[in-house]
Amino acid sequence: MSRSVLVTGGNRGIGLAIARAFADAGDKVAITYRSGEPPAGFLAVKCDITDTEQVEQAYKEIEAEHGPVEILVANAGVTKDQLLMRMSEEDFTSVIDTNLTGTFRVVKRANRGMLRAKKGRVVLISSVVGLLGSAGQANYAASKAALVGFARSLARELGSRNITFNVVAPGFVDTDMTKVLTDEQRQNIVSQVPLGRYARPEEIAATVRFLASDDASYITGAVIPVDGGLGMGH
Ligand code: NDP
Numbered sequence: 082m083s084r085s086v087l088v089t090g091g092n093r094g095i096g097l098a099i100a101r102a103f104a105d106a107g108d109k110v111a112i113t114y115r116s117g118e119p120p121a122g123f124l125a126v127k128c129d130i131t132d133t134e135q136v137e138q139a140y141k142e143i144e145a146e147h148g149p150v151e152i153l154v155a156n157a158g159v160t161k162d163q164l165l166m167r168m169s170e171e172d173f174t175s176v177i178d179t180n181l182t183g184t185f186r187v188v189k190r191a192n193r194g195m196l197r198a199k200k201g202r203v204v205l206i207s208s209v210v211g212l213l214g215s216a217g218q219a220n221y222a223a224s225k226a227a228l229v230g231f232a233r234s235l236a237r238e239l240g241s242r243n244i245t246f247n248v249v250a251p252g253f254v255d256t257d258m259t260k261v262l263t264d265e266q267r268q269n270i271v272s273q274v275p276l277g278r279y280a281r282p283e284e285i286a287a288t289v290r291f292l293a294s295d296d297a298s299y300i301t302g303a304v305i306p307v308d309g310g311l312g313m314g315h
Contacts, residue, residue, distance in 0.1 A: 085147040086110045086293070089130055089187055090157030092119045094256035095206065098282030099154050102290045109147040113139060113157065130157050130183030131175075140190050149194025152293045155184040156206040158224075160258060162217045173220045180224035184231065192244070201244040202293045205232050206285075209252045209308040212315040225250075229304055236302035245301035247292045252308025254280045275310030 084103075091100035091112025100123055104110045111124040119125035124146050128139035143150060158180045161172045188203055195201025210218055211225030232246040239246070253259055253270050259279070262270070271277060288307050291297055306312050 084108045084151045084293075085143070085149060086152040086154070087113075087143060087150045087187075087191065088154045088156055089113045089128070089183075091123065091154075092117075092125065094258065095251065095254055095282045095285050096154070096156040098286040099156060099289050102283070102286040103152070103293075106290065108152070111139075111143040111147060111150075130187055131178050133186055136186045136190055144194070149198060150191045151195070151198065151200070152202045152204075153187060153191040154204045154206070154289055154293075155187050157183060158206065160218065160221045162221065164217055165219055168220060176220040177224050177227075180221070181227045181231070184228060188231075188235070192239070195244050196239075196242055199243050201242075202297075203232070203235070203244065203246045204289050204292050205246070205248045206289075207248045207250045207304070209250050209306060209312040209315075211250060212304075213312050232304075233302045240301055245292075245297070247297075247300060247302070248304045249285060249288050249292070250304055250306045250308065250312065251285045252280055252306070252311040254282055254285060256282060270311075273311060274308070275313070278309065280307060280309060 086103045086108045088096050088100045090096040092114035100110050100112050111126055113128040114125055115129050126139040126142045128135045159176055161176050163172050184205060205228045207228045208225040210222045215222050229248055232248045236246040285307050288305055
């Protein structure tokens with residue numbers, strides 16, 4: 082059965098791997114992108130998730146082509162790393178506006194169709210640092226930790242409507258986001274990961290796809306680490 086899937090930030094990195102995993106399984110996949118040429122093979126809608134009007138417009142386009150979104154993967158996210166004393170209010174609020182409020186915007190809009198359909202799957206992409214903390218990433222870690230409370234509240238609010246809300250917490254993954262780290266930082270991180278390496282984006286995608294599958298029908302409010310063991314115990 083081909084389902085209507087939306088992956089925010091599905092034009093590159095982890096989001097693109099997730100979009101490919103659903104498309105390979107035969108689902109109808111829409112992705113959001115902000116600029117440039119989006120990858121082929123998906124319904125690509127231009128959308129900045131910090132703008133409620135653009136979110137509304139994107140959903141209208143997707144609904145016209147694929148029908149209401151049945152599976153939402155809120156993946157789009159940013160970092161603006163800085164030590165607290167040097168972190169501007171804009172560094173803080175812009176990361177929250179994308180990672181947390183942006184997720185709120187897309188989840189709220191998706192829920193309209195899910196409530197009507199009396200079913201839905203929502204997967205939020207958090208991060209291991211949301212629970213572990215990370216020096217220089219107070220804004221990012223706070224936004225990612227907040228997604229857990231957000232998802233668990235909605236799991237309680239909407240469980241009776243057959244809508245599940247789960248969180249995937251990746252460790253360090255090879256994408257543009259982590260390319261900015263120096264070799265020394267990278268080695269330091271890898272030395273703390275029991276599996277001794279970064280994740281491939283496809284390894285995150287496999288877990289997301291599982292959470293959207295029939296096999297995960299009784300899982301909601303869960304936080305699933307895909308971090309090579311980095312966050313064990315948190
Ligand atoms: P990338 O930097 O490679 O990609 C980020 C994606 O988010 C891009 O598609 C980008 O779109 C999109 N995006 C950012 N801001 C907005 C916005 N305002 N509106 C719409 N889309 C936006 O990151 P990754 O693929 O590495 O990360 C994907 C998710 O996984 C993020 O939430 C990240 O926090 C999380 N994560 C990543 C880890 C890692 O090690 N890489 C570890 C743990 C979590 P555009 O191309 O238009 O900029």
